[in-house]
Amino acid sequence: MEDLYDIIIVGGGPAGLSAAIYTARAKYKTLCLESSMPGGQVARTYEVANYPGFENPIGGVELAEKFYTHAMNLGTNFKTDAVVKAELEGDIKKLYTKRGKEYYAKCVIICTGATPRSLDIPGEKEFTCRGVSYCATCDAAFFEGMNVFVIGGGNTAVEEAIFLTRYANSVKVAVRKPEGGLRCNDFLRDEAYSNPKIEFLWSHTPKCINGEEKVTSITLNDLEKKEEVTYPTDGVFIFIGENPATKSFQDQLACDENGYIIADEAMQTSIPGVFAAGDAIAKQLRQIVTAASDGAIAAVNAQKYLNEKKRAAKN
Secondary structure: OOOEEEEEEEOOOHHHHHHHHHHHHOOOOEEEEEOOOOOHHHHHOOEEOOOOOOOOOEEHHHHHHHHHHHHHHOOOEEEEOOEEEEEOOOOOEEEEEOOOOEEEEEEEEEOOOEEEOOOOOOOOOOOEOOOEEOOHHHHHHHHOOOEEEEEOOEHHHHHHHHHHOOOOOEEEEEEOOOOOOOEOOHHHHHHHHOOOOEEEEEOEEEEEEEEOOOEEEEEEEEOOOOEEEEEEOOEEEEOOOEEEOOOOOOOOOOEOOOOOEOOOOOOEOOOOOEEEOHHHEOOOOOOHHHHHHHHHHHHHHHHHHHHHHHHHHHO
């Protein structure tokens, strides 16, 4: 079977690439399926300041390239495609992709990560890529000298708001909670508070995004005054959390109420021979370093699974 691999890794972010490094180095025939560019969310991050071994911040794209090159040089096969259906029971796992391909593996490691959560308000879909964005690192340069909004009050929202001030003339941050209700770390909070380009709008939630050919304004609900207010803006950046990219697997694997795959400490899922790692699994901390760690654990245990199957077949 030409397309039979020892291990197929679904997802090419830090978890998937870490897993690939371990499996390819151990001489297992490894395929990594990634729907876009390798690196996952790391490749959309301006800089990384807390990954071990880099005493100075490293660009997200540069770090992603290092992960990818390491895995590729060890012999990992890469294909750009997305899994839309899977048959995971049995000794041979079958994966069906968006491009109409079928792949087969003795073992699968799911590292599909998570995708930005949407507001589901009028104008959001209509103006995506025309003023609405979910990635400041990707799109900030398009807003040089303009005025933009950020929606959200967590680490990512505040971090991206700070980054946007490198380009934008002003950044207004709409936060659902009352004044001081940021859900970010103290370092980011203090940096944001001291940035003259950033203004926080407390107790504000988005109602709709307005425009014609592109975004021209945003309408918010002022929860304290119980009224609507419309602000002119050139762009709206949305950072309100993520949803796990696990839809193709939820009908077969045990998942929590939010759709994150449940895996044990060995990264083993509810189906033997299927492992999961990184932001796609139910876990406490989602960081690059924990994703890479998950990937390594999944890879080592995938190898153990294959070796046990091999020994069993001989007896």
